[in-house]
Amino acid sequence: MKREESTGSFGTEVYKKIFRPVLFRFPPEMVHGLVLEGLNVSSAVGLGGLFRKYLSVRDEALQVSLATDSGRLDFPNPVGLAAGFDKDASAAGALEGLGFGFLEVGTLTPRPQKGNPRPRLRRFPADSALWNRMGFNNIGAERVASRFPRRRRLGIPVGFNIGKAKNTPLEAAAGDYLKSVELLFPWADFFVLNVSSPNTAGLRELQAAAVLERLLKAVRRRMEELALKSNRAGRPALFVKVSPDESSPDTLAETVLRGGAAGIVATNTTVRRDGLSGPVPPDGGVSGRPLRERSTDMLRRLYRASRGRLFLIGVGGVFTAEDAYEKVLAGASLVEVYTGLVYEGPALARDINRGLLTLLKRDGFSSVREAVGKGVKI
Ligand SMILES: Cc1cc2nc3c(=O)[nH]c(=O)nc-3n(C[C@H](O)[C@H](O)[C@H](O)COP(=O)(O)O)c2cc1C
Incomplete structure (x- = not known):
């Protein structure tokens, strides 16, 4: 199972040689807003179907499903969009057209929040990295919930990543998560509790075993009550998003299992600064x-600790099919991308899916499902 780097497809090379140099001349947050708007406009004028035709890769070997105690989630392919890219779920329909197998939108707090002052997002092209201290800028779960009913239902699972508002004291954090769950429950295929952003003071303390177990149990209980009251079939699946800087993945895995969640999204951004050539704000x-190796290492340790009993989503430094495959072998059933999309462009999900099919075949696996965790000795 060697690791070889492949070059991108023609579309990706065009993006990197022509579009990226132009986009990278402008401030990153401005470009981000324009890209989301551009996606929406192209989808509104009917280009969504065309994108989907060229960028979706359909193959049984790529399909992944998650069986929960309340139903089943089917992912047409294992490449999803990471949280933070579409914080307000404003371009979900258009993003589906880029060939993703699922979307994680948010982070959402119950009410709108401005986030930290700008500049709060920077590129480090020499290291293929991004640095951010956004601080959960979002329009609030309330507004997202109010406009979701008008949306057509997407053909891929959509998860909401939710967090604590800046002004909510840490002791009252559970209230924010419960409020967002209530608001978004009818539209969520899964929820991700974000307890790992480095840009909300104290948030990472919610990863402490006793606190996290209590939070998970409270959210599970609330979802059971909501399921009884509503007529939706099955409850959304529950995930926790963890930091790559945690020193005890064993305790984390045990806690998440005890709390009754389906799995873990590993990982969020790192507060470490190794692997960077230039000075980055502290x-x-x-x-x-x-971040790639660091987050894959966390994933591997979570897989080993849970002995495959947790459904893991690997995120951090995925730029190529090889990167994604490495995460699958380390225990991920699904992967997500954010920074890779900025550097590799809109054909990334397709390139990864196509590449995965080649890599699976090379190593004699008949599907992604079969390869999950095969690089880990338990
Ligand atoms: C600008 C930016 C904003 C982000 N916002 C969020 C967020 O709101 N919630 C969250 O859980 N993760 C957020 N992330 C983290 C990503 O979801 C992902 O975990 C991390 O960037 C590692 O993946 P990558 O190397 O593919 O970017 C953000 C990342 C970036 C670069």
Whole structure:
């Protein structure tokens, strides 16, 4: 199971040689807003179907499903969009057209929040990295919930990543998570409790075993009550998003299992600064290439600790099919991308899916499902 780097597809090379140099001349947050708007406009004028035709890879070998105690989630392919890219769920329909197998939108807090002052997002192209201290800028779960009913239902699972508002004291954090769950429950295929952003003071303390177990149990209980009251079939699945800087993945895995969640999203950005050639601000989190090994290492340790009993989503530095495959072998059933999309462009999900099919075949696996965790000795 060798690790070889492949070059991107023609579309990706065009993006990197022509579009990226132009986009990278402008401030990253401005470009991000324009890209989301551009996606929405192209989808509104009917280009969504065309994108989907060229960028969706359909193959049984790529399909992954998650059986929960309340139903089943089917993912047409294992490549999803990571949280933070579409914080307000404003471009979900258009993003589906890029060939993703699922979307994680948010982080959402119950009410709108401005986030930290700008600049709060920077590129580090020499290291294929991003640095951010956004601080959960979002329009609030309330508004997202109010406009979701008008949306057509997507053909892929959509999860909501939810967090604590800046002004909510840490002791009252559970209230924010419960409120967002209530608001978004009818539209969620899964929820991800974000307890790992480095840009909300104290948030990472919610990863402490006793606190996290209590939080998970409270959310589970609330979802059971909501399921009884509503007419939706099955409850959304529950995940926890963890930091790559935690020193005890064994305790984390045990806690998440005891709390009754389906799995873990591993990982958020890192507060470490190794692997970077230039000076990076001391606060905030780093994503992209410098994070890859660190987050894959966390994933592997979570897989080993849970002996395969947790459904793991690997995120951090996925730029190629090889990166994604490495995460699958380390225990991920699904992967997500954010920084890779910025550096590799809109054909990334397709390139990864196509590449995965080749890598699976090379190593004699008949599907992604079969390869999960095969690189880990338990
Ligand atoms: C600008 C930016 C904003 C982000 N916002 C969020 C967020 O709101 N919630 C969250 O859970 N993760 C957030 N993330 C973290 C990503 O979801 C992901 O975990 C991390 O960037 C590692 O993946 P990558 O190397 O593919 O970017 C953000 C990342 C970036 C770069």
